[in-house]
Amino acid sequence: MSKTFTKAIFTFLLFFVTAAVAQAQNVVISGSVIDKLTKEPIPGVGITVKGTTAGTATDNAGKYNFSTSQKAPFTLVISYLGYTSVEKQITGNTSNLDVELEQTALLGQEVVISASRTPEKILESPVSVERMGAAAIKEVAAPSFYDALNNMKGVEISTQSLTFKSINTRGFNSNGNTRFNQYVDGMDNQAPGLNFSVGNIVGVNDLDVDNVELLPGASSALYGAGGISGTMLITSKSPFDYQGASFQYKRGINHVNDNSSETQPFNQLDVRVAKAWNNKFAFKGTFSFMQAEDWHANNFSNFDRAARQAKPGDRSSDPNYDGINSYGDEVSQNMKNVAQAALNAGTSGFVQQALGLTAPPTAAQIADFRAHPLRGPALTNFLTTDPRFSAFTLGFKNPALLPDQSVSRTGYEEVNLVDYKTQSLKTSGALHYRFTPTIEAIAQANWGTGTSVYTGSDRYSLRNFSIGQYKLELKGRDFFLKGYTTQERSGDSYISSILGSYINEKSKRSTDWFPQYVANFVGARNAGLDEAGAHAAARKAADVGRFVPGSAAFEAAKDQIMNTTIASTDFKKGIYGAKFNDKTNLYHYEGMYNFSNLLNNAVEFQLGASYRIFQLRSGGTIFNDLNDKIDINEYGAFAQLGKKLFNDVLKLTVSGRYDKSKNFEGRFTPRVTGVFTVAPNNNIRLSYQTGYRNPTTQNQYIDLSVGGGSQRLIGGLPQSLNNYSLYTNKPFTDVSYRAFLASASAGTPNPGLLQQYNFDAKGVVPESVQAYEVGYKGLLGPKFLIDAYAYYNMYKNFITAVDVYQRGDDGSFTKFGVPVNATGEVKAYGAALGVDYLLGKFNVSGNVSYNEIGDLPTGYINDFNTPKYRYNLGLGNKEIIKNVGFNVAWRWQDKFYWNSSFASGEVPAYSTLDAQVNLKVPSVNSMIKIGGSNVLNKYYFTSYGNPSVGALYYVSYTFNP
Structure with a gap:
C-alpha cells in the first residue's frame, strides 16, 4: 500500500472521528408544524435559534430536523408569515417537537427598510410607504404581483402592452417613467439607454x-x-x-369580444429551486416564460402633430389624415409647394440641358433664358405640354384647380408593422455564502429577453431584446458593499413609424408619389370632379404599385427594413433601415455602513457612497455616437442621523446627499423627517424632502428621426444643439410656425409672424423638487388600520420639451424636438387615504387618492397625466371555507387629459374588477387558482395612443407556493 494512499486513509479517518465528536456535541431537534385550524402541515416554516440565524425550514410535509452547536438551554422560534410565532425552550436533544401555528393578521406590524434604509415598523415610517409581502402576493386578485401594484394607495400604471407597464405616483405620469426608480435586490432596474425600468419584463417572477x-x-x-x-x-x-422546488403553470385567454382579434391563448410557466447546506452555503435558480397575443393599438383618430391634438376627419374625408396608430401617413406635403418645386426642377433641368451646362443654372441664367425671345417661349411650351408639368402649370393658372392643401401618404395600420406575438423569458441564479451568521456574500445574475411594444415618442416594436444584470455583494448586519452591471441589448427592435414610411418609399419614392398625386388631382378637377372626388382619384392613381399588407412585396420590404439599422439608411442608394443597434451598459458600485450599533444605538447614523458609469453604445441608431463613444460618470455620497427624543415620543432624522454628474454641476439634496407618537401604534409624520433627476441619457445625447421622418429628436446639451446649428441658425417657435402656416393657407404668407426660439447657453440642466408631506398612520383597535397623507411639491427647472422649426437654405423647415427646462415653478399637490379592516376572517380594504397640478408657467406643456381622483376597494378571505379563499379588487379612476410626445388626448374614466378564488390542496402542497383581471371585460386604455385592455381569464396550478 503506498504512503500516499495510507496518508489519505488516515486523513479520512481523522476527519470522520472529528466530525463524529462534533456531531456528538450538537443538539439535535426534530418535529413537525401544522395549522391549528385545519390540522394540515405547513411547508416553509422558519425554525431558528433565537438571537442567531442558525436553523432550518419545514419540508413539504411540514417536518423538520436539524442540529445546532448552540449550548443548551436556548430558545427555538417557530415563525411563518400570517401566523402567530411560537417560542419553545430547548434543554437538550429533542424529538417529536410538534407545533401548531394559529393564523393571524397583524395590521401595521410589517417591517420596512426602504423609508430609512434601516429596518423599522411600517407604523413608524417617517414617510409614506406601501408594502406587499409574500403571503399577499400568493393570493393577489391579478395575474401577477406587478399588476396588483395598481391597487396600492396613490399608485397608477401606464399600460403600453401586455408585458410593458410603467409605475407612477403623484403625477407627471409617462409611458416610460424616468421620474420613478425601481430596484431589484438593490440593483437599479432601469434600461440604461432608456433611463427607466421596462416594467417587470426583466425582473422577478411571482414565486421568488x-x-x-x-x-x-x-x-x-x-x-x-x-x-x-x-x-x-x-x-x-x-x-x-x-x-425547495416550486413551480406554477398558468393558462388563460384574452382578446375576448375584441374587434381587432379573435380570442387568444395565454400561457405562463414559473419555476423556482433553492437549497441550503449547514446554513452556510445556498443557491437558487428561477425561470419564467410567458407567451401570448399582445393587446392591439387601434386608435385611428386623426392627429394634428403641429397642434399636438386630435382633429376631425379620417382618410376618406381628410387628404392630410394622420392616424395615431397608423404609420407612414406622418409624411405630408403641401400641394402648391409640390407643384412649385416640380416646376422649378423642370425649368432648371430644361435650361441646363438647353445651355449644355454641367451644373444646375443660377437664378440669373434662368431669368435670362426666360427673357430670350426664342428660348423663353420654348421653355413655356415645354412646361405646358410635357405631361410631367402641364398639370402644375394649369393649376397655377387656375387656382381653383390647385388648393393650398397638405396631403399625406397612405399609411399602414400598426397591426401590419408591429410584432404582437409577445413573449417574455427571464431567468436568474444566485450563490450565497455565509462567513458568519451575519456576514454573507452573494453572486447573482438576472437575465431576460422578450418581445413587446413600448410607447415613447413613437411606438417601438421591441423584438428579441435582452437585459442582463450581474451583481457581487458582501453584506452584514450593519454594512454592504456591492457592484453590478446592467447590459442592454436591443436585439431586433425597430421604430414602427419609420418602418411604415420606408415601406412606402420602397414601393414608390415620395419625390414621385406627391407630384403624381397633385397632377392627377388637377386633372380630375379640370375634368369636372368635385374636390373630394378629385382627392380620391389622385390617391388611387398615386398609390398604384403600393405594397399591400400581406403581399410578398410588402413582407420582403418589411423584412429588409426592420433588419437594417437606422444608421445604415442611405436615401440616394435606396437603403432604408428602422432597426436599433443598442448595446448600452451601466456599471454601478455602492457601499454603506450603519454605525448605530457601534454607538450603542444612542443615535442612528449611516454613511454611504456610490459611483456609476453609463456607456452609451447605439452605433448612431439612438444617440449621437456613430463616430464617438459616449461615457457618463456619476458619483455621490449620503449621510443620515436619527435620534429618538422625549422618552421615544419623537424621532427626528436628518439626511443629506451630494451628487455630481459629468455634464452637470454638483447637487446637494437634504431631507428632514419627524415621527411623533401620539398613542401606542398611532403616529403623525412630517417630512421635508428634496429630489432631483439629471436629464436622461436620451435628454442629453439622443439623435433620432421619429414620426415617419417628420421630426428629429435631439439632446439638449450645448454640443447636441451645436450639431444642428440651433444657436446660430435660430429656429422658430411652434406657435409662430403654425401662425405662419395659417397665413400661407389664407393666400397671404407672412414671414413676419415667425418668432425665434432662443436656447439657453447651458442647455438642459437637472430638474428638482421640494416636497412637503404630513401624514398619520395608526391602529384604531387591533382590527382597523388607517393611513392618510397630504403632500405639496414645488418643481424647478422642470424638464419638458419644445418643438421648434429651423429654416434651411432652400426655404424648407425641419422640425426638432428638444428637451428644455420650464421657466418658473411647477406646483402639484394632493392627498390620499387608505383603510384596512378585519371583519372576522374577512379583510376589507379601500383607498382614495387625489392629485392636482397648480398654475403652469407660460408655454409649459402640461404633462401631469394623472386623474384627479382614483380609488380602490378590496375584499378577501384566506379561508372562507376549508382550504378555499378568494380576493376581489375593484378600481376606478376619473377622466384626464394625456399629453406626450407621441400623442395627446382625453383618457376616459373607467373602472375595472379583478377577482380570484383559490383552492389549497395540502396533501400535495399545492394551490389551484381561477381568476381574471378586468373580469367584466370593459375595454379601457390608460394613456392616449396606447392599446385598449380587455379581460384576461386564467387558471393556475402552483406547487409548493
Whole structure:
C-alpha cells in the first residue's frame, strides 16, 4: 500500500472521528408544524435559534430536523408569515417537537427598510410607504404581483402592452417613467439607454418575490438621482429562508369580444429551486416564460402633430389624415409647394440641358433664358405640354384647380408593422455564502429577453431584446458593499413609424408619389370632379404599385427594413433601415455602513457612497455616437442621523446627499423627517424632502428621426444643439410656425409672424423638487388600520420639451424636438387615504387618492397625466371555507387629459374588477387558482395612443407556493 494512499486513509479517518465528536456535541431537534385550524402541515416554516440565524425550514410535509452547536438551554422560534410565532425552550436533544401555528393578521406590524434604509415598523415610517409581502402576493386578485401594484394607495400604471407597464405616483405620469426608480435586490432596474425600468419584463417572477416596498414622492436624499415621483424596491426570496422546488403553470385567454382579434391563448410557466447546506452555503435558480397575443393599438383618430391634438376627419374625408396608430401617413406635403418645386426642377433641368451646362443654372441664367425671345417661349411650351408639368402649370393658372392643401401618404395600420406575438423569458441564479451568521456574500445574475411594444415618442416594436444584470455583494448586519452591471441589448427592435414610411418609399419614392398625386388631382378637377372626388382619384392613381399588407412585396420590404439599422439608411442608394443597434451598459458600485450599533444605538447614523458609469453604445441608431463613444460618470455620497427624543415620543432624522454628474454641476439634496407618537401604534409624520433627476441619457445625447421622418429628436446639451446649428441658425417657435402656416393657407404668407426660439447657453440642466408631506398612520383597535397623507411639491427647472422649426437654405423647415427646462415653478399637490379592516376572517380594504397640478408657467406643456381622483376597494378571505379563499379588487379612476410626445388626448374614466378564488390542496402542497383581471371585460386604455385592455381569464396550478 503506498504512503500516499495510507496518508489519505488516515486523513479520512481523522476527519470522520472529528466530525463524529462534533456531531456528538450538537443538539439535535426534530418535529413537525401544522395549522391549528385545519390540522394540515405547513411547508416553509422558519425554525431558528433565537438571537442567531442558525436553523432550518419545514419540508413539504411540514417536518423538520436539524442540529445546532448552540449550548443548551436556548430558545427555538417557530415563525411563518400570517401566523402567530411560537417560542419553545430547548434543554437538550429533542424529538417529536410538534407545533401548531394559529393564523393571524397583524395590521401595521410589517417591517420596512426602504423609508430609512434601516429596518423599522411600517407604523413608524417617517414617510409614506406601501408594502406587499409574500403571503399577499400568493393570493393577489391579478395575474401577477406587478399588476396588483395598481391597487396600492396613490399608485397608477401606464399600460403600453401586455408585458410593458410603467409605475407612477403623484403625477407627471409617462409611458416610460424616468421620474420613478425601481430596484431589484438593490440593483437599479432601469434600461440604461432608456433611463427607466421596462416594467417587470426583466425582473422577478411571482414565486421568488419576498416583498415589494414603494415610496411615493421624492427620495433622492437616500437613493440619488431620479425617484422624483417615487422609488420601488423589489426583494427576492433568500435561498436560506425559502428552500425547495416550486413551480406554477398558468393558462388563460384574452382578446375576448375584441374587434381587432379573435380570442387568444395565454400561457405562463414559473419555476423556482433553492437549497441550503449547514446554513452556510445556498443557491437558487428561477425561470419564467410567458407567451401570448399582445393587446392591439387601434386608435385611428386623426392627429394634428403641429397642434399636438386630435382633429376631425379620417382618410376618406381628410387628404392630410394622420392616424395615431397608423404609420407612414406622418409624411405630408403641401400641394402648391409640390407643384412649385416640380416646376422649378423642370425649368432648371430644361435650361441646363438647353445651355449644355454641367451644373444646375443660377437664378440669373434662368431669368435670362426666360427673357430670350426664342428660348423663353420654348421653355413655356415645354412646361405646358410635357405631361410631367402641364398639370402644375394649369393649376397655377387656375387656382381653383390647385388648393393650398397638405396631403399625406397612405399609411399602414400598426397591426401590419408591429410584432404582437409577445413573449417574455427571464431567468436568474444566485450563490450565497455565509462567513458568519451575519456576514454573507452573494453572486447573482438576472437575465431576460422578450418581445413587446413600448410607447415613447413613437411606438417601438421591441423584438428579441435582452437585459442582463450581474451583481457581487458582501453584506452584514450593519454594512454592504456591492457592484453590478446592467447590459442592454436591443436585439431586433425597430421604430414602427419609420418602418411604415420606408415601406412606402420602397414601393414608390415620395419625390414621385406627391407630384403624381397633385397632377392627377388637377386633372380630375379640370375634368369636372368635385374636390373630394378629385382627392380620391389622385390617391388611387398615386398609390398604384403600393405594397399591400400581406403581399410578398410588402413582407420582403418589411423584412429588409426592420433588419437594417437606422444608421445604415442611405436615401440616394435606396437603403432604408428602422432597426436599433443598442448595446448600452451601466456599471454601478455602492457601499454603506450603519454605525448605530457601534454607538450603542444612542443615535442612528449611516454613511454611504456610490459611483456609476453609463456607456452609451447605439452605433448612431439612438444617440449621437456613430463616430464617438459616449461615457457618463456619476458619483455621490449620503449621510443620515436619527435620534429618538422625549422618552421615544419623537424621532427626528436628518439626511443629506451630494451628487455630481459629468455634464452637470454638483447637487446637494437634504431631507428632514419627524415621527411623533401620539398613542401606542398611532403616529403623525412630517417630512421635508428634496429630489432631483439629471436629464436622461436620451435628454442629453439622443439623435433620432421619429414620426415617419417628420421630426428629429435631439439632446439638449450645448454640443447636441451645436450639431444642428440651433444657436446660430435660430429656429422658430411652434406657435409662430403654425401662425405662419395659417397665413400661407389664407393666400397671404407672412414671414413676419415667425418668432425665434432662443436656447439657453447651458442647455438642459437637472430638474428638482421640494416636497412637503404630513401624514398619520395608526391602529384604531387591533382590527382597523388607517393611513392618510397630504403632500405639496414645488418643481424647478422642470424638464419638458419644445418643438421648434429651423429654416434651411432652400426655404424648407425641419422640425426638432428638444428637451428644455420650464421657466418658473411647477406646483402639484394632493392627498390620499387608505383603510384596512378585519371583519372576522374577512379583510376589507379601500383607498382614495387625489392629485392636482397648480398654475403652469407660460408655454409649459402640461404633462401631469394623472386623474384627479382614483380609488380602490378590496375584499378577501384566506379561508372562507376549508382550504378555499378568494380576493376581489375593484378600481376606478376619473377622466384626464394625456399629453406626450407621441400623442395627446382625453383618457376616459373607467373602472375595472379583478377577482380570484383559490383552492389549497395540502396533501400535495399545492394551490389551484381561477381568476381574471378586468373580469367584466370593459375595454379601457390608460394613456392616449396606447392599446385598449380587455379581460384576461386564467387558471393556475402552483406547487409548493
